[in-house]
Amino acid sequence: MKDDDRLPLFPDEPAPPPYVTVAKVGDIAEGQGRAFPVGRRMVAVFLNDGKYFAIDDFCPHQGASLAEGYVDDCTVACPWHHWRFSIEDGSWLDNPKIGVDKFNVRVVGQEIQVQEPPDPKIKL
Numbered sequence: 001m002k003d004d005d006r007l008p009l010f011p012d013e014p015a016p017p018p019y020v021t022v023a024k025v026g027d028i029a030e031g032q033g034r035a036f037p038v039g040r041r042m043v044a045v046f047l048n049d050g051k052y053f054a055i056d057d058f059c060p061h062q063g064a065s066l067a068e069g070y071v072d073d074c075t076v077a078c079p080w081h082h083w084r085f086s087i088e089d090g091s092w093l094d095n096p097k098i099g100v101d102k103f104n105v106r107v108v109g110q111e112i113q114v115q116e117p118p119d120p121k122i123k124l
């Protein structure tokens with residue numbers, strides 16, 4: 001049993017969201033990102049310096065896929081208008097008080113897994 005799979009200490013405590021396998025090691029090239037559906041969200045998973053990161057794929061400016069952006073030194077520049085976000089914590093580098101969601105990601109064996117994120121906050 002891994003730490004993230006622990007049962008809740010108290011019966012009323014909700015279980016943590018499960019991890020979902022999105023890809024295999026080698027499916028994402030170094031310095032690149034790929035988008036995957038996880039729960040009801042699209043998640044951008046990046047490989048940078050041998051480490052995986054996961055943030056919301058939806059650029060808050062006009063909705064481009066951040067996974068298609070340009071990765072450099074733990075940042076991704078949106079492919080449409082070049083807003084830059086940290087792939088470590090999702091912060092928008094021009095105003096770090098705001099940004100996109102960051103998600104937990106791990107590698108188990110050869111599987112890249114993302115913890116299922118909460119539903120989007122946008123109500124339609």
Ligand code: FES
Pocket residue numbers: 059060061062063064078079080081082083
């Ligand atoms: S859509 Fe991302 S910066 Fe415009």
